[in-house]
Amino acid sequence: MSVERIRLETLRHKVMTAEQAASFIQNGMVVGSSGFTKAGDSKVVLPAFAERAKKESIKITLMTGASLGHDTDGKLAEAGALSKRMPFQVDRTLRNKINAGEVLFIDQHLSESAELLHNENLPPVDIAIIEVAYIDRDGSIVPTTSVGNSVTFAGLAKQVILEINTAVPEEVYGIHDIYQAENYPHRNVIPIVAPWNKIGRKTIPLDPSKVIGIVFTDITDSPADIAAPDAKTSSIARHILEFFENEVKLGHLTDRLLPIQAGIGKVANAVLMGFKDSNFYDLTMFSEVLQDSTFDLIDSGKLSFASASSITVSKDCYHRVFDNLQRYRDKFVLRPQNISNTPGLIRRLGVIAINTAIEFDIYGNVNSTHVSGTKIMNGIGGSGDFARNAYLSIFVTQAASKENAISHVLPMVSHVDHTEHDVDILVTDIGLADLRGLAPRERAQQIINNCVHPDYREELQSYFDRACARGGHTPHLLEEAFSWHLRLGETGTMKK
Amino acid sequence: MSVERIRLETLRHKVMTAEQAASFIQNGMVVGSSGFTKAGDSKVVLPAFAERAKKESIKITLMTGASLGHDTDGKLAEAGALSKRMPFQVDRTLRNKINAGEVLFIDQHLSESAELLHNENLPPVDIAIIEVAYIDRDGSIVPTTSVGNSVTFAGLAKQVILEINTAVPEEVYGIHDIYQAENYPHRNVIPIVAPWNKIGRKTIPLDPSKVIGIVFTDITDSPADIAAPDAKTSSIARHILEFFENEVKLGHLTDRLLPIQAGIGKVANAVLMGFKDSNFYDLTMFSEVLQDSTFDLIDSGKLSFASASSITVSKDCYHRVFDNLQRYRDKFVLRPQNISNTPGLIRRLGVIAINTAIEFDIYGNVNSTHVSGTKIMNGIGGSGDFARNAYLSIFVTQAASKENAISHVLPMVSHVDHTEHDVDILVTDIGLADLRGLAPRERAQQIINNCVHPDYREELQSYFDRACARGGHTPHLLEEAFSWHLRLGETGTMKK
Numbered sequence: 001m002s003v004e005r006i007r008l009e010t011l012r013h014k015v016m017t018a019e020q021a022a023s024f025i026q027n028g029m030v031v032g033s034s035g036f037t038k039a040g041d042s043k044v045v046l047p048a049f050a051e052r053a054k055k056e057s058i059k060i061t062l063m064t065g066a067s068l069g070h071d072t073d074g075k076l077a078e079a080g081a082l083s084k085r086m087p088f089q090v091d092r093t094l095r096n097k098i099n100a101g102e103v104l105f106i107d108q109h110l111s112e113s114a115e116l117l118h119n120e121n122l123p124p125v126d127i128a129i130i131e132v133a134y135i136d137r138d139g140s141i142v143p144t145t146s147v148g149n150s151v152t153f154a155g156l157a158k159q160v161i162l163e164i165n166t167a168v169p170e171e172v173y174g175i176h177d178i179y180q181a182e183n184y185p186h187r188n189v190i191p192i193v194a195p196w197n198k199i200g201r202k203t204i205p206l207d208p209s210k211v212i213g214i215v216f217t218d219i220t221d222s223p224a225d226i227a228a229p230d231a232k233t234s235s236i237a238r239h240i241l242e243f244f245e246n247e248v249k250l251g252h253l254t255d256r257l258l259p260i261q262a263g264i265g266k267v268a269n270a271v272l273m274g275f276k277d278s279n280f281y282d283l284t285m286f287s288e289v290l291q292d293s294t295f296d297l298i299d300s301g302k303l304s305f306a307s308a309s310s311i312t313v314s315k316d317c318y319h320r321v322f323d324n325l326q327r328y329r330d331k332f333v334l335r336p337q338n339i340s341n342t343p344g345l346i347r348r349l350g351v352i353a354i355n356t357a358i359e360f361d362i363y364g365n366v367n368s369t370h371v372s373g374t375k376i377m378n379g380i381g382g383s384g385d386f387a388r389n390a391y392l393s394i395f396v397t398q399a400a401s402k403e404n405a406i407s408h409v410l411p412m413v414s415h416v417d418h419t420e421h422d423v424d425i426l427v428t429d430i431g432l433a434d435l436r437g438l439a440p441r442e443r444a445q446q447i448i449n450n451c452v453h454p455d456y457r458e459e460l461q462s463y464f465d466r467a468c469a470r471g472g473h474t475p476h477l478l479e480e481a482f483s484w485h486l487r488l489g490e491t492g493t494m495k496k
Numbered sequence: 497m498s499v500e501r502i503r504l505e506t507l508r509h510k511v512m513t514a515e516q517a518a519s520f521i522q523n524g525m526v527v528g529s530s531g532f533t534k535a536g537d538s539k540v541v542l543p544a545f546a547e548r549a550k551k552e553s554i555k556i557t558l559m560t561g562a563s564l565g566h567d568t569d570g571k572l573a574e575a576g577a578l579s580k581r582m583p584f585q586v587d588r589t590l591r592n593k594i595n596a597g598e599v600l601f602i603d604q605h606l607s608e609s610a611e612l613l614h615n616e617n618l619p620p621v622d623i624a625i626i627e628v629a630y631i632d633r634d635g636s637i638v639p640t641t642s643v644g645n646s647v648t649f650a651g652l653a654k655q656v657i658l659e660i661n662t663a664v665p666e667e668v669y670g671i672h673d674i675y676q677a678e679n680y681p682h683r684n685v686i687p688i689v690a691p692w693n694k695i696g697r698k699t700i701p702l703d704p705s706k707v708i709g710i711v712f713t714d715i716t717d718s719p720a721d722i723a724a725p726d727a728k729t730s731s732i733a734r735h736i737l738e739f740f741e742n743e744v745k746l747g748h749l750t751d752r753l754l755p756i757q758a759g760i761g762k763v764a765n766a767v768l769m770g771f772k773d774s775n776f777y778d779l780t781m782f783s784e785v786l787q788d789s790t791f792d793l794i795d796s797g798k799l800s801f802a803s804a805s806s807i808t809v810s811k812d813c814y815h816r817v818f819d820n821l822q823r824y825r826d827k828f829v830l831r832p833q834n835i836s837n838t839p840g841l842i843r844r845l846g847v848i849a850i851n852t853a854i855e856f857d858i859y860g861n862v863n864s865t866h867v868s869g870t871k872i873m874n875g876i877g878g879s880g881d882f883a884r885n886a887y888l889s890i891f892v893t894q895a896a897s898k899e900n901a902i903s904h905v906l907p908m909v910s911h912v913d914h915t916e917h918d919v920d921i922l923v924t925d926i927g928l929a930d931l932r933g934l935a936p937r938e939r940a941q942q943i944i945n946n947c948v949h950p951d952y953r954e955e956l957q958s959y960f961d962r963a964c965a966r967g968g969h970t971p972h973l974l975e976e977a978f979s980w981h982l983r984l985g986e987t988g989t990m991k992k
Binding site for chain 1: 682685880
């Protein structure tokens with residue numbers, strides 16, 4: 001315990017155990033917790049609450065920034081502690097409970113949860129649980145590896161529990177840019193015109209009288225699993241880099257490109273790593289999560305600045321960054337997610353958005369969330385915030401998987417998260433389809449020619465040809481549109 | 497002819513006939529024309545081109561603001577003059593050609609066409625045709641009843657044809673606010689923080705050396721067809737007004753509400769007219785089209801200011817406004833559509849968006865564009881620009897039509913224009929479903945309880961119950977999801 005991390009001395013008597021803090025949470029409450037893609041989440045209070053829920057019948061609505069680490073979502077779901085969860089999750093146990101109808105889940109654009117709370121379009125937050133590096137002398141708090149929705153939770157929650165994480169150096173002070181737009185009807189401009197602009201405070205304002213408990217921890221974030229690029233992700237990355245190179249040749253972009261957003265995962269890492277040996281330079285990111293590749297690109301001199309809402313990296317990279325903060329602190333900033341992901345800034349900065357799809361169809365509609373239209377995987381996350389407002393909206397997926405029993409390019413997607421109106425470029429390991437300026441029938445032929453796995457090309461062409469024969473702006477055979485999904489369910493493969 | 501409307505005298509020798517001007521258009525060209533929901537469109541040059549195309553084999557790509565009046569789209573389509581059309585249309589002949597695959601159509605968010613042109617993500621515009629009230633002494637032009645994409649067309653087109661419409665009074669000078677954001681990577685803030693802010697020029701900049709022809713006309717815009725509210729639209733309007741009244745009671749909104757956007761048509765007019773006898777006051781609009789109801793509300797003292805990209809009104813209302821411009825000129829402004837519809841401003845101002853759906857499904861996905869998934873009606877227009885970024889996103893449709901042979905509330909929509917993530921409130925003449933804070937299964941029950949026509953309620957409930965029994969976050973029976981659409985195709989009714 002490092003009581004000097006509570007610089008507002010009148011709060012020092014609030015220190016307690018995680019169990020004591022968790023005991024404040026009552027059945028039916030709405031709890032807002034820090035945590036964004038595993039970063040800066042509650043390490044001990046939520047797990048203590050999960051333990052308590054094993055014995056008591058007690059359920060909460062849990063809002064976070066995005067996903068939690070340390071299987072906390074799984075523990076909560078397992079204990080039956082969740083009635084409703086939003087806006088994102090990636091946990092296998094929780095996902096099963098959601099798909100079984102036992103936990104209600106709201107799959108929300110990550111920019112919007114805070115807006116909805118401020119506008120009272122969601123029930124008010126009873127208790128906030130926020131991981132902090134320390135409490136400043138004025139009671140304001142310094143977040144750790146993410147900002148997420150913590151500014152909103154701290155501002156709106158009736159009561160606040162703080163987890164001071166002593167594994168996070170106090171020197172993180174200054175890596176956050178804490179700003180919130182005004183409430184309606186007098187909202188002003190958000191004055192960011194470049195990724196590196198800092199426009200706010202360094203600490204999150206908090207009324208100390210709301211603090212009901214302070215808990216010390218020294219548990220680090222769950223590390224990101226960094227898989228090395230494989231043949232497919234390398235191929236996808238190569239298609240994207242070639243596309244960028246060609247855009248530069250055409251004079252559409254310079255070698256600096258425009259600010260990049262990259263979704264989490266292998267493909268994004270592979271694309272970013274691809275920049276290392278390219279001619280691109282002075283790159284910037286305006287994204288939601290910073291991964292290992294961000295810091296590799298900074299080290300290689302290719303990336304000048306990265307803006308996001310969290311840092312989710314491997315254990316090695318975590319130490320590289322936080323043991324050498326002085327080296328990186330002017331190279332990145334963490335913002336609230338309703339700033340990092342806000343539509344107007346993404347449009348203003350001209351972000352190039354690269355996100356992962358579960359499947360897409362011949363007309364360019366993208367499913368990011370559902371397996372066979374019904375079972376959720378993770379959620380839309382920030383992909384919609386970025387894709388809808390980007391300078392270029394790129395979606396990637398493998399052409400086929402499970403020994404090619406599943407095609408990820410389909411006659412019709414079984415769930416739409418990103419509509420045909422919002423998608424510019426589709427990429428699989430087979431190739432890239434540039435849909436800009438194309439009508440639906442032209443898009444279909446591009447996608448069939450360039451993206452679908454050869455095992456499925458003929459059947460997809462047949463579907464499209466037969467649909468065209470029947471006519472329509474967006475030709476479909478509704479009776480067959482989901483036949484590939486249905487065949488998979490019945491036979492275990494989409495192949496005839 | 498009123499040659500004094502060409503105040504830059506060196507341009508006066510460019511006056512010619514519509515036929516002469518149309519002769520500049522060559523096969524394969526990209527033509528950008530003024531015109532937004534019938535307002536301020538080309539009255540004579542495009543029709544003259546359509547005449548020419550009857551005799552010659554000549555096709556163009558035609559971009560506009562939105563739809564054209566005077567059946568011009570129909571005439572062009574009939575003459576085989578269009579190879580590609582974007583971003584919107586409402587013409588029956590053109591629609592049939594699109595659905596037959598004879599004209600390629602890109603159904604585009606109205607905010608995005610100009611962005612795509614500036615970013616060179618669409619082919620460059622060869623010739624712009626712009627209706628103007630007059631040409632100013634510096635060669636800049638004063639638009640008429642719409643701004644649309646004319647600023648972009650005038651700026652980027654290689655050659656420009658101007659139609660000076662003498663039926664439009666020169667006093668329209670000042671009703672337009674001409675502003676464009678900078679090109680990337682140095683785009684600044686668009687400094688609008690209230691609907692009434694004017695931030696730009698009063699005329700559209702134009703390099704006079706690009707002007708290849710000037711044509712005089714005195715043809716007024718096609719009038720809007722204003723249908724009186726019927727029982728269904730009145731019922732929808734009543735549900736919405738009651739909802740607003742309740743939001744005020746709950747303290748979420750004041751009696752001034754927030755800036756309103758209303759799509760075109762009967763329902764929007766009915767909702768706006770409903771404000772006349774309400775307690776709401778000092779209302780504002782931040783919308784894309786101003787209809788009769790806007791000016792009725794201004795006259796009644798309920799509406800203080802309206803911002804949009806065009807004025808599309810009945811003949812009576814047209815004369816009321818343009819014969820009395822002095823009375824109205826401080827009450828409204830017309831902007832380029834990439835300003836009126838830009839995501840960041842819609843979010844910043846907290847717009848309440850009310851748009852019309854063709855159909856919606858039990859999970860809140862909205863189809864605005866396609867009949868039975870294949871045939872396009874009009875297009876998405878600005879509905880996505882507004883819905884995705886609004887403070888509140890409301891979609892309306894009748895519960896059933898064609899003597900109830902068609903249900904507009906369905907197990908699954910056949911085309912998705914607005915995803916479950918983007919829709920807050922759904923309204924039919926039966927009732928209103930408030931989806932805020934609801935998970936998919938909760939939404940479904942709300943929609944079944946409140947919105948579906950009683951003739952279809954039992955079957956929709958059965959679909960939902962049987963889908964839930966099979967499980968999933970968003971329970972569906974893929975083999976049945978389109979059964980209502982298929983039944984309609986086979987038997988002429990969705991009823992069993």
